[in-house]
Amino acid sequence: MxxxxxxxxxxxxxxxxxxxxxxxxxxxxxxxxxxxxxxxxxxxxxxxxxxxxxxxxxxxxxxxxxxxxxxxxxxxxxxxxxxxxxxxxxxxxxxxxxxxxxxxxxxxxxxxxxxxxxxxxxxxxxxxxxxxxxxxxxxxxxxxxxxxxxxxxxxxxxxxxxxxxxxxxxxxxxxxxxxxxxxxxxxxxxxxxxxxxxxxxxxxxxxxxxxxxxxxxxxxxxxxxxxxxxxxxxxxxxxxxxxxxxxxxxxxxxxxxxxxxxxxxxxxxxxxPGALSRLQELAYFVDETANLAPNPRAPFVGRCAFAHKGGTHVNAIGKLFRSYEHIDPGIVGNRRRILVGELSGRSNVVLKARELGLVLREDDPRIREALQQIKEREAKGYEFEAADASFDLLLRRLLLPFSPFFQLVEYHVSIRRFPAKKYEVCEATVKLSVKGQTVYTVAEGDGPIHALDQALRGGLERFYPELARIGLRDYKVRILGQMGGSAAATRVLVESSDGSSGWTTVGVSTNIVEASWEALVDSIEYWLLRLEQPRDPLSSYTG
CATH class of the missing domain: 3.20.20.70 (Aldolase class I)
Structure with missing residues (x-):
């Protein structure tokens, strides 16, 4: 309200x-x-x-x-x-x-x-x-x-x-x-x-x-x-x-x-009259024009302004929005976000699933399984607060019949450096199984991850030409745990966009290439799922 x-x-x-x-x-x-x-x-x-x-x-x-x-x-x-x-x-x-x-x-x-x-x-x-x-x-x-x-x-x-x-x-x-x-x-x-x-x-x-x-x-x-x-x-x-x-x-x-x-x-x-609902649009437009990242904690319009994480808060929000929100976020063009992480309770999963178009009952036994998996993965370094798309896929894989759009057979990434010419070539090869066919693609890129992304897309676009519309908007890497030194786990967050909306996926591994691959695959599968399976059939699913 x-x-x-x-x-x-x-x-x-x-x-x-x-x-x-x-x-x-x-x-x-x-x-x-x-x-x-x-x-x-x-x-x-x-x-x-x-x-x-x-x-x-x-x-x-x-x-x-x-x-x-x-x-x-x-x-x-x-x-x-x-x-x-x-x-x-x-x-x-x-x-x-x-x-x-x-x-x-x-x-x-x-x-x-x-x-x-x-x-x-x-x-x-x-x-x-x-x-x-x-x-x-x-x-x-x-x-x-x-x-x-x-x-x-x-x-x-x-x-x-x-x-x-x-x-x-x-x-x-x-x-x-x-x-x-x-x-x-x-x-x-x-x-x-x-x-x-x-x-x-x-x-x-x-x-x-x-x-x-x-x-x-x-x-x-x-x-x-x-x-x-x-x-x-x-x-x-x-x-x-x-x-x-x-x-x-x-x-x-x-x-x-x-x-x-x-x-x-x-x-x-x-x-x-009516312009107040465009405040977030205005704030983001000026940030984008200035080439500055929006402040996620900005009052009213920031990504975190109406984000709820603690189980007690989320439980109350599920019953009455204004119990922990000073205004309806839509008044200023923002939206409510339910975060899922190590502090989550059953209400977080139920409301987050509802936000994503999935309707679950509070007593659904799969909620406990989902919470357990979330907490186990976060203990390994996954962060679903900033990766809604990966969490969406996690829930779907747990709760619904889910067939991947493609399967990896193998990939290889190489870097060839020519010191005398101050030049290097990053190359990736990807072999996929797509709709019963084996596809082998080679691509070069500005770095190993870019090359891997190019090879993956190159192999898939003949089957899913709509993929030409999406691209990487941001790529973040964080080393988790200093005790492991060079063997420490790496978390990769990939933000993708189709020009009108954006989504973020996460991957974790001791191998930065593998963590990146996981986030890249999630990004593409999430978008293809949105494209081919509208929310409506899923929103009516109650298990």
Whole structure:
């Protein structure tokens, strides 16, 4: 069940979401976006319904300048692109400042400019007088407004500045407001504030300025989302952040978690109706575009967010989902997962089987056999938590008539190295029995496992041409137990995909090639089984 109240969307208070993934998020370590990446992300954010998208600083690099030229040609339905910059330089008039001119040349309806709020930065970083800093804020905001821009003023270090000198910090905010800013955004730039301090200054700012108030938090104290929510509860109506919390140092406010909490817990509309169910899709899309692995433990959208392992928990979940789930995972586009491992009980097997389309009774004696096999295999190093497909096959082999799609006769893997040429050849030969015929295949690959995979597929595709659709997406190896040295068991996890869905299989052996073969075979058999034997007949099977 959902904990979200069903209300008329028109009665909900709206919070404006301002995405800065392409600028502030791109400042995070290992986060890189090409021009095409940035344009694709803009299209996805617009599709989801994010109102403001900060595209970058047009004066900082050629790629950002090119971005603003290209993005102007996208037919956006909802989103407004924002160009980002700073207040004018102390030594120049606003009309003479080249970076202000670039802000205008970006051609966006809205611009965001940041200015100093903390006297430490005014005196030690800018090295200007407090009065000069106020003039820089006033001149920049009023000039951009006179040019017809919507102006979002980011008050950098607002909370540290307020702690240092409350009167001066408030002067910076009110000067921006009086100059015509449409928004004054309070920035917890160092990320060290607590929710109480965030709430206090947000309330006070709302009383002092004549414009709308926003919040921009960083996650150095792991409170960026909590601080953003505290600001909203204290009157802020814009939240700035990044998808998946990308950003400088430990990151920015994670908009995925923030949006979910705003809509589900605070009953505030952050996205258009129906878009909340696409949160996981959005999170994964941005991770994929950035070439980063999704965080499996991310709240709301992570693979583990609604995963249940302990027998007591799983037993309760089987009776009442909300006993151990704070929301229905489908609300944010996620799904429930029942894990099976050494801590499993009968309920884990029953519910996991149901998740896979198999319906078992609690008193089915084969459940005990399945548990015993699971625990014996996990003692040897198998890990079914991360290998749903191998567990699916294990259950089917135990509970249903199961005929393998092929049988191995033999395989051989060789590596020939030519040191003088700094070159090597990895070759695999595989002999299979398929549908009464013997098939012998030879293939080369980038490594022994790739060669083995190529030979296996090459032998099977004439019988199962659909196999051309699937491929390896990830390959992980872990050595189990240090005491065995080079003879220790090896666990291999293989993640495969057909382009629309993915699955993971596991193999364990003291021989890494054998462990890999086991995982590869499971991967192919699982997919062929899904292809040729739909879930429906299995779901009606009760034994």
């Amino acid at each position: 959902s904990s979200r109240k069903e209300v008329d969307p028109g009665s909900e208070e709206a919070v404006t979401i301002y995405d800065t993934t392409l600028r502030d998020g791109a400042q995070g370590e290992n986060v890189h976006f090409s021009l095409l990446d940035k344009l694709r992300i803009v299209q996805k954010l617009d599709e989801i319904g994010i109102l403001y998208i900060e595209g970058g600083w047009p004066g900082s690099n050629p790629k950002d300048l090119a971005f603003f030229q290209e993005v102007s040609h996208l037919p956006l339905r909802r989103s407004r692109i924002v160009a980002f910059g700073a207040t004018r330089r102390a030594s120049l008039s606003v009309e003479q400042d080249p970076q202000i001119r670039m802000l205008l040349d970006a051609g966006t309806e809205a611009v965001a400019v940041f200015g100093k709020t903390w006297l430490l930065h005014v005196r030690e970083v800018l090295r200007v007088t407090p009065e000069d800093n106020l003039a820089m804020i006033r001149d920049t905001v009023s000039f951009l407004k006179a040019c017809g821009k919507e102006v979002i003023y980011d008050a950098e270090h607002a909370f540290d500045g307020y702690q240092d000198d409350p009167d001066y910090a408030l002067d910076c905010l009110t000067v921006a407001s009086k100059a015509g800013a449409d928004w004054v955004v309070l920035c917890d730039t160092n990320g060290g504030s607590l929710p109480e301090a965030i709430a206090q200054l947000t309330r006070l700012t709302g009383q002092k300025v004549q414009c709308r108030v926003g919040i921009h938090t960083h996650n150095d104290g792991e409170l960026a989302v909590a601080n953003a929510l505290a600001a909203v509860q204290s009157g802020a109506t814009q939240v700035q952040g990044t998808i998946n919390g990308y950003g400088e140092r430990t990151g920015n406010c994670n908009l995925i978690s923030t949006i979910a909490n705003l809509e589900i817990r605070l009953n505030k509309r952050a996205l258009p």
